Amino acid sequence: MRISILTLFPEMFTGFLSSSIIKRAIEKKLVQFDIVNIRDFSKLNNQQVDDTPYGGGPGMVMMVEPVVEAIRSVKTEKSHIIFLTPSGKTFKESKAKEYARREHLILICGHYEGIDERILYYIDEEVSIGDYVLTGGELPSMVVADAVVRLIDGVIRKESIEEESFNEKGLDYPVFTKPPVFEGHEVPDVLISGNHKLIAAWREKSALEKTEKNRPDLLK
Numbered sequence: 001m002r003i004s005i006l007t008l009f010p011e012m013f014t015g016f017l018s019s020s021i022i023k024r025a026i027e028k029k030l031v032q033f034d035i036v037n038i039r040d041f042s043k044l045n046n047q048q049v050d051d052t053p054y055g056g057g058p059g060m061v062m063m064v065e066p067v068v069e070a071i072r073s074v075k076t077e078k079s080h081i082i083f084l085t086p087s088g089k090t091f092k093e094s095k096a097k098e099y100a101r102r103e104h105l106i107l108i109c110g111h112y113e114g115i116d117e118r119i120l121y122y123i124d125e126e127v128s129i130g131d132y133v134l135t136g137g138e139l140p141s142m143v144v145a146d147a148v149v150r151l152i153d154g155v156i157r158k159e160s161i162e163e164e165s166f167n168e169k170g171l172d173y174p175v176f177t178k179p180p181v182f183e184g185h186e187v188p189d190v191l192i193s194g195n196h197k198l199i200a201a202w203r204e205k206s207a208l209e210k211t212e213k214n215r216p217d218l219l220k
């Protein structure tokens with residue numbers, strides 16, 4: 001899979017691409033990233049990419065032309081083009097699964113007051129990562145890319161993915177590791193019992209209790 005990220009701040013991706021599971025997925029050639037600087041596609045002086053909003057109002061708006069040229073520089077007939085915006089549909093695990101089956105994602109990061117609305121003629125989907133406003137689309141694009149890459153075959157163990165939150169059963173079960181007692185808080189006895197049937201039953205029950213407490217909406 002290939003993921004192209006269009007941004008005004010390429011330097012923000014250095015840590016993301018050079019650490020942990022994402023780094024290993026790149027090294028194993030399971031995913032390829034291109035970080036494209038939208039500023040390189042400005043035709044104006046000083047590589048200007050934003051201007052004041054028509055109709056007035058605060059802040060600056062990213063101009064559509066450099067973004068469209070940046071899209072054209074990476075687009076193929078296999079590309080699926082996503083604009084990260086708080087006005088988009090909320091990103092979910094089910095979307096991550098759908099994206100993980102695609103060959104090429106193009107993720108567009110807005111900044112300032114966002115991108116000229118005519119960008120909608122050049123994209124496939126508007127996606128939000130939640131009901132809050134961030135300063136730019138860089139973190140949202142990393143959120144989407146991270147959720148997708150870990151689902152690509154060979155990136156992490158299949159069993160880890162199957163047992164996780166947002167499968168058909170709701171949230172994941174609570175997990176514990178050593179030490180068996182920390183400041184008086186004990187690991188549930190059943191997990192140390194070695195009885196796999198009892199452990200599975202405890203996990204199922206605990207996952208259900210957690211889902212009822214924290215995310216009852218998932219059980220509807």
Ligand SMILES: C[S@@+](CC[C@H](N)C(=O)[O-])C[C@H]1O[C@@H](n2cnc3c(N)ncnc32)[C@H](O)[C@@H]1O
Binds near residue numbers: 086110112115131133
């Ligand atoms: C300050 S925001 C623009 C907010 C816009 N004026 C609004 O109120 O919807 C700048 C950029 O950050 C990104 N962004 C901010 N919050 C986001 C979210 N919750 N999901 C996805 N992208 C987001 C988008 O790319 C957006 O164009």
